[in-house]
Amino acid sequence: MSITVVGSVAYDTIETPAGRRERCLGGAATYFSLAASFFTNVRVIAVVGEDFGPEQEAVFKARNVDTRGIEHTAGKSFFWEGSYLENLNEAKTRNTELNVFAAFEPKIPDAYRDSEFLFLANIDPVLQRRVRESMPGVKLVAGDTMNYWIKDHRPALLEVLKGLDVLLINDTEARMLAANNNLVQAARAVMALGPRFLVIKHGEYGATLFHGSAKGKSGERTFRTPAMPLEAVIDPTGAGDSFAGGFFGYLASQPELTPGSFRRAMFYGSVMGSFACERFGTERLEQLTRAEIDERFHVFRELTHLD
């Protein structure tokens, strides 16, 4: 089944202990699409400037990602500059230029309308809601957000949460959204705002899926995937979006959404997040094969299973 994703397609300048890269292709929708494309058909909605050319287009095409929803306008693409020199788990933003993204009005191509899965990557919740409402027939809607929207655009974000089946956020965002430091209590509070499923990402420690009312014993309705213990984290940019792509892409590839498919989706999410960190930008995802993905899935099983 097809996923439509709306989000940023951008250029990133990244500095990590492993080096520096100028103006890599980046953006949440880019990482999500590339990661999800190993599992299912992906269709992107985004806006880019005149600096987005055939070379960038080719990265999507090589993974069969549908780019008809990428709008080309006058000006420059969204640009972000960040550093992981102090902390590999959290980028320090040095510069953000919205550029053409400032006036982004998502338009949904007719060819995308039969998508059964919708992913609302981290953008203005007003836009997330608009896209959500334009695609009422989808089977499963997932989304991401960030501290900025949680703090300063809460009412708009709360409207988005009402329409989500799955929310994917990190520890800090979950605690901030729920105003509660205990993750189990925070998860319950966040699910009360709408999403039936909540994935809390713990960076290098993996992620936890909370589902249902999470009442009763705390282990009963949760699932934890580890992250890969990596010998060298070259660049964590896009790891969270690649997790989302692996997770949601795998779900979209399944004939039925069972508890088992959600568990495997968590593993595939973590697998894709780990690959994203192995090279700068999208380099690793561009060269990846499905065989490598499945091999790492089995390493994850070895890493966590008793027998």
Place this chain on the structure above:
Amino acid sequence: MSITVVGSVAYDTIETPAGRRERCLGGAATYFSLAASFFTNVRVIAVVGEDFGPEQEAVFKARNVDTRGIEHTAGKSFFWEGSYLENLNEAKTRNTELNVFAAFEPKIPDAYRDSEFLFLANIDPVLQRRVRESMPGVKLVAGDTMNYWIKDHRPALLEVLKGLDVLLINDTEARMLAANNNLVQAARAVMALGPRFLVIKHGEYGATLFHGSAKGKSGERTFRTPAMPLEAVIDPTGAGDSFAGGFFGYLASQPELTPGSFRRAMFYGSVMGSFACERFGTERLEQLTRAEIDERFHVFRELTHLD
């Protein structure tokens, strides 16, 4: 099989967001013994003052822990005061009084000499080494240490590491000991110092077992256990020592030390650490049953296994 443990038996004054307790029974050897006692016979070597009376003795006796190696001397027992008000994952020490511990000279009762397992809890590495050398016939030796010994008593600690089969430390300690921020690289560097097995504890995110040379693909010789997502962390004091007790106690209960027994030991360690946090001090461990432990073990399996 029997474990001999050497370490502190102490009084703790603890403050957490859930409240404050004055002079609870504590100390690494206490938590370790109580946790391990659910799996095997445990024998303690420690020193206490005149403030350690029948009421404290009874806590060990109720779990069939052999206390003949607890030396009673004039003075007061080791005392620690700490606060978790700022960070539930890391205590802020407010006060430490070594008291009778300052002149501790571990003496090994003859009745302990047939122990096949030895645990060197976090004490002066000079004493750890002395106990290790006094019990050359043991089958498996594990130990713990802390930032203070790593920073200021490194040569003595390095001697201890040469005689250890298993070292259990946390993320910060592993990075400090190896002078390397990448945990996989740090693990390899620490194992090169002696221990064949290294357990790195990640607090609320679980723990990773590294074993063998850890060469080849990074997932091949590692195992991750999650921690329990707890709805209320009342007091994390002793969680690491309880992890060690569950881990090592389970290993000592096994007829053979197979990769499978190490994996299950990691789960039992994490199970015991999670119980320790549910009440102040040793309260939860004192009231625990083996049935509750095995029930939580199964919750851990549910929490991590694909099917």
